[in-house]
Amino acid sequence: MKRLASIPTLITSLFAVCTLLLSGCSGDGSSDSASSGSGRVAVVVSTLNNPWFVVLAETARDKAVELGYEATIFDSQNDPAKESVHFDNLIASGYDAVLFNCTDAEGSIANVRRAKDAGVPVFCMDREITANDVAVSQILSDNYSGCVALGEYFVETVGEEGEYAEILGIIADTNTWNRSKGFHSVVDRFPDLKMVAQQSANFDRAKALEVMESILQANPNIDAVFCGNDAMAMGAYQALLAAGKADEVKVFGFDGADDVVKSIADGKITATGMQFPKRMAQKAAESAHEYLNGKRGFEQRILVPVELVTEENVSNYGDSGRK
Amino acid sequence: MTSSAHSSALFSSPAIRWGGVALLVVVFWIVFPPFRIVSLDESGKAPAKGDESEVFDPAGFVDRFWEDRLEPNLGEAMKVEELLAALVVDPLEARKRYGLYDSRYYFAQGSGDVVEIKGRKAMLEVEGRIISLLIASPVFGNTVRDGTGLLSVNDFSGLEAFNAVSAVLNTKVETEVMPSLQESVKVGATVSFVGCAKAPETLGEGALLEFVPLQVEVSR
Numbered sequence: 001m002k003r004l005a006s007i008p009t010l011i012t013s014l015f016a017v018c019t020l021l022l023s024g025c026s027g028d029g030s031s032d033s034a035s036s037g038s039g040r041v042a043v044v045v046s047t048l049n050n051p052w053f054v055v056l057a058e059t060a061r062d063k064a065v066e067l068g069y070e071a072t073i074f075d076s077q078n079d080p081a082k083e084s085v086h087f088d089n090l091i092a093s094g095y096d097a098v099l100f101n102c103t104d105a106e107g108s109i110a111n112v113r114r115a116k117d118a119g120v121p122v123f124c125m126d127r128e129i130t131a132n133d134v135a136v137s138q139i140l141s142d143n144y145s146g147c148v149a150l151g152e153y154f155v156e157t158v159g160e161e162g163e164y165a166e167i168l169g170i171i172a173d174t175n176t177w178n179r180s181k182g183f184h185s186v187v188d189r190f191p192d193l194k195m196v197a198q199q200s201a202n203f204d205r206a207k208a209l210e211v212m213e214s215i216l217q218a219n220p221n222i223d224a225v226f227c228g229n230d231a232m233a234m235g236a237y238q239a240l241l242a243a244g245k246a247d248e249v250k251v252f253g254f255d256g257a258d259d260v261v262k263s264i265a266d267g268k269i270t271a272t273g274m275q276f277p278k279r280m281a282q283k284a285a286e287s288a289h290e291y292l293n294g295k296r297g298f299e300q301r302i303l304v305p306v307e308l309v310t311e312e313n314v315s316n317y318g319d320s321g322r323k
Numbered sequence: 324m325t326s327s328a329h330s331s332a333l334f335s336s337p338a339i340r341w342g343g344v345a346l347l348v349v350v351f352w353i354v355f356p357p358f359r360i361v362s363l364d365e366s367g368k369a370p371a372k373g374d375e376s377e378v379f380d381p382a383g384f385v386d387r388f389w390e391d392r393l394e395p396n397l398g399e400a401m402k403v404e405e406l407l408a409a410l411v412v413d414p415l416e417a418r419k420r421y422g423l424y425d426s427r428y429y430f431a432q433g434s435g436d437v438v439e440i441k442g443r444k445a446m447l448e449v450e451g452r453i454i455s456l457l458i459a460s461p462v463f464g465n466t467v468r469d470g471t472g473l474l475s476v477n478d479f480s481g482l483e484a485f486n487a488v489s490a491v492l493n494t495k496v497e498t499e500v501m502p503s504l505q506e507s508v509k510v511g512a513t514v515s516f517v518g519c520a521k522a523p524e525t526l527g528e529g530a531l532l533e534f535v536p537l538q539v540e541v542s543r
Contacts (some may be wrong), residue, residue, distance in 0.1 A: 128481060174481065177483065178483070300477050
């Protein structure tokens with residue numbers, strides 16, 4: 001009996017050792033480490049293949065280090081399976097808190113719940129998980145409001161009639177739909193503004209280039225393209241440039257990435273929504289610090305306002321925020 | 324031949340035996356289907372599980388909110404004269420002092436004389452200062468949802484529900500508050516209103532604040 005009871009323990013230990021070894025060898029796991037402090041904080045980010053998320057992750061890590069923690073970034077590479085393995089690793093390794101940018105609003109709930117059950121508090125950044133009782137708090141961009149403002153500027157600059165395309169982000173991410181719905185809450189009120197194509201490019205620049213190329217083949221006369229993030233806006237712009245249509249088609253992004261802010265100043269991109277990744281990451285790290293020092297009663301969701309960046313006010317913005 | 328011997332002979336036929344097995348499998352599949360086909364919504368998600376009562380109804384929520392919480396609180400909106408006096412001195416200080424929802428909106432009431440109609444907006448003069456009042460659709464954004472300070476994102480299951488409420492509130496203003504305004508609000512009329520406005524960080528030219536109305540009365 002005693003021997004039987006020890007088997008699950010042995011399996012669990014073996015699993016923990018294996019996952020630790022794998023995370024050390026894989027190269028896609030912990031990508032960076034900082035100085036030791038009074039505990040360890042994991043920064044789990046959806047992807048490091050997008051500069052905006054690099055800023056988010058590195059700011060969260062740097063703020064945690066500043067607050068006295070050892071901090072490690074885990075890159076999920078937009079893969080829920082990798083994200084799940086990261087959570088197994090960090091729970092087994094005894095991390096004290098997680099600053100989390102999820103890959104899937106619903107699919108990631110199980111990971112956060114596992115961490116919670118293991119006594120590891122999770123603080124979501126930028127991307128929402130659709131549960132109210134697992135993360136300690138969620139610091140999120142007000143995507144809907146930001147895209148309402150972007151939609152109003154879209155109508156102002158493109159006009160009340162014309163054809164446009166929309167390039168969506170990751171279908172399973174609520175940010176994709178909060179942005180799209182905010183934009184359409186305005187643009188759909190103008191029936192002569194016709195959306196001739198709507199396609200996902202998974203928030204990915206290279207994919208957006210491909211998608212834009214195929215949209216242009218079928219719809220050569222579009223006046224504008226609304227992209228669910230700045231990486232896709234840059235990909236769409238590249239496709240338009242290659243097709244000789246960069247001056248004819250207005251490109252709208254969302255994020256406030258540095259390259260897009262510079263492109264607005266250069267007259268290449270028309271507008272974006274500034275999301276303030278540094279502000280969200282710092283707030284998440286500060287919340288984790290407060291929690292680990294005994295504070296409770298955090299608001300579940302905290303919305304960070306998004307600001308419209310256009311050629312009229314672009315000089316006020318840079319370095320992923322306001323200058 | 325007895326009936327038992329007859330049925331024995333019947334079931335000894337391989338075709339009938341396999342047919343019976345196949346029938347049982349079909350019945351089993353119908354009772355315990357190995358998968359089921361559901362239609363996905365526009366965001367690629369399966370519909371919510373559980374009974375209909377668990378599905379959030381933004382229109383029903385807004386009707387209840389309007390009647391039970393908003394209308395009884397309209398009298399609590401601050402005086403627009405007091406707000407404007409603070410605003411012209413220091414917009415940032417006014418935001419801190421009177422702003423709602425993270426200091427981003429104002430909830431105010433007052434009256435003014437219509438001095439100009441500019442597109443969908445009536446320009447009102449209030450103690451020598453100009454504000455605007457939206458008198459025709461469409462209503463965009465979250466000014467109505469967030470401007471009263473009565474609703475919080477944490478009262479909802481998530482951002483999707485919270486944003487849906489915003490869209491329905493805007494429609495309610497368009498359909499229940501605004502319909503007669505374009506005809507009744509003319510230059511020279513006096514307009515009493517309760518409404519919400521975005522809180523500016525700086526003051527530009529033109530109207531000091533742009534109100535979306537929640538309640539309006541027009542007199543000559």
